[in-house]
Amino acid sequence: MNAIARISFPTLRLLAVAVVAVNGIFPALWMLLTSLKSEVELVSVPITWLPRDASLANYLRAFTEQPLPTFLLNSLVVSLLATASTLLVSSLAAYALARLRLRGRTLVLGVLLGASMFPLVTLMVPLFETMRSLGLLNSYAALILPYTVMNLPVCTLVLVSFFQSIPADIENAAMLDGCSRIGALWHVVLPLSAPGVFTAGILAFVNAWDEFLMALAFNATPAMRTLPVGITLYQGEYSFPWPVISAALVVAIVPVALLIIVFQGRVVSGLSAGGMKG
Template structure:
């Protein structure tokens, strides 16, 4: 039995491969710098005293490193007699984002399962309508949402944002999970039902674990969308203690002042939850679709 040997690459092929690698790494470096430089700039700005920001020429690294901005934002500065309720805004954002993402994933997973598994006429039309709903600009929904929430007495409450955020996340979550559910073999569910499981039990014990990457990805998208949303939070919540963090950060701006260093510190703190969520669930998101499935 002979084994075919691959012919060695000549110098021209090696140079071509080397140039291709240089182009790929160069493009990747540009993308990384484009994404990380603004974050790095905000972080370095948060470590500068306010008076240093007006210096010319502009300095990238702080001449005087300070954590005073973080102390002021977090309410640990004794020289600031009336600190902003940062922790209250932080709690509001976490609670609203978690609850809206939970309800969005719960409802969209059930809808996606029905579309993916049941013999329903017009599945393509249903998915097309779901995709079309997500294309409406948010600004067109402000007036009807405001009137609806005012009539229901929900203005300045958590539900004023949880309900719209849940509805707005449903199309994307549903479309994403339909694709995951369609790739899971029906035989696994049939085997579970033969063993005595109901359809709901097979959904909970078989389909959901296998579709975990899709479920967690949808949850993260819903969480991030709710965390960073600004327009609805500004319109539907007027009480300062009920503001979300995205809106509350804008309140650091005064009538004649714009404390960039203070705002930068608040922005860094606002990025922490999203980074933590992505790091914690990264393996789930990129994990195998059928992890734990039956071996052939």
């Protein structure tokens, strides 16, 4: 205990950074290096950390052995539309919870919090039956609608904290100038809550982009498969071409990484501000 107490704060911070680097950066770096190796080099002993003859052949195989562009397009369409619908509905719900005098508001917030922790696998059967009864299986809508429902609790909770931080007098002034309440939400509240909107949007997009179970169950036709499901098709019955799979995984990570890099400042400020306001 005395030894732990003597550890300085900078040392603890350095250890925390090292843990994050090992758990986050190292696997991504190892996957990138693996995608540049041949299968022979990958299983050779001793292990080579850096590829001896780096090659992009695995990326060519990833695009030719499976319709990777189709998987990318499907994931992009589903994720963008699910994010847009989530932000639309969650903005309206969060504004109502933050501004209107609703009976049972605390109960609604508690239900949202509980719903955000509900295991997804328990909803698979009722969601599948709903999509089948509506005739939406093997379509974009079969994933967009469930993803919207899946992301609504978290995104609504994020936006409520931001909307509550904006003085109501600003909206009242806009409504006195002729704005409707929806107009005040669109022209005043949402621009002032931009960090929160970007944070909720990034969360919704990443959740939709990475989701596997519903994408596997609801869209079984090859033309409608999304990227997480499509990547599993590179695996054979007796073979695991890890360099090719790693190349496909790198391609899958690039859009999310670019999104995080472009909106990094807004996301960080949104998460920190949301944490302080919550």
